[in-house]
Amino acid sequence: MEAPAQTEEKTTGWRGSRELWLDAACDALLEGGVDAVKIQPLAARLALSRTSFYWFFRDRTELLDALLERWEARNTASLVAGCEAYAETLTEAVLNLTAVFLEEADFAPQLDFAIRGWAHQSEAVTARVNAADDRRLAAIRAMFARFGLPPDEADVRARTVYLVQIGYIAMQVRETLATRMGRIPAYVKTFAGQAPAERELARFYARFGYKPGS
Structure with missing residues (x-):
């Protein structure tokens, strides 16, 4: 169906908005996979007409x-930004990257999981996932x-x-904040080859409102 001409109502109004439809589609993807992302069910979810979608x-x-x-x-760009964030030491850089994975407002693990599930049904999506993985690994490298680490x-x-x-x-691991934070120093030492400084850990913990021993 051909979309109507561009108007003020194209982006907002009683038909909803592009972001509203996209949010609903994202929710459907997370809940039921790509097969759940269909126009009529999305319209019903939003209490809008099917024809509104085509605006x-x-x-x-x-x-x-x-x-x-x-x-x-969202996910790839936030990971790349985390890798490029200012850090005085390698361990601080690894903590910056670790924070990306924990701050789900930026990197959404469930969205990554859903996209990877979708990739099993589509070669084109598999190619997009592979390209994203390559970009992410390149940023971490x-x-x-x-x-100063050799290639x-x-x-x-x-x-x-x-x-x-x-x-x-992939395993949809669920950990309490205390459990995950308790493992952070050892993870950083494993990833970076050196332990993080206490001041670096303190800043990292404060970022998440975590107090060791509490």
């Missing part, structure tokens, strides 16, 4: 592509290289960090 997307394919773009813009070591340490986190996502 914002040409068809379901465009909506699905927008979901992939949102995932890349660059982070290690920034602190081979930077690559192995980057894979160690990333594959551990992907394992958390």
Whole structure:
């Protein structure tokens, strides 16, 4: 169905908005996989007419592509930004990256899980996931290289960090904040090859409102 001409109502109004439809599609993806992302059920979820959808997307394919773009813009971009964040030491850099995985407002693990599940049904999505993984690993390698690690070591340490986190996502591991924080010093030592300084850990804990021993 051809979309109506661009108007003020194209982006907002009683038909909802592009972001509203995309939010609903994302929720459906998380709840039921890509097969749950269908126009009529989304319209029912939003209490809007099916035709309202076409003010914002040409068809379901465009909506699905927008979901992939949102995932890349959210998860991959936040990971890259975490790798590039200022750090005085390698251990601080690893803590910055670790924070990305814990701050789900930026990196959404359930969205990553859903996209990877979708990839099992689509070669095109598999290619997008592989490209995202390559970009993420390149950013982590660059982070290690920034602190003088040789290429081979930077690559192995980057894979160690990333594959551990992907394992958390794939296994849908659930830990309490205290449990995860209790493991952070050992994780950092494993990833970086050196233990974080107490002041670095203190800043990291404060970022999440965590007080050791509480």
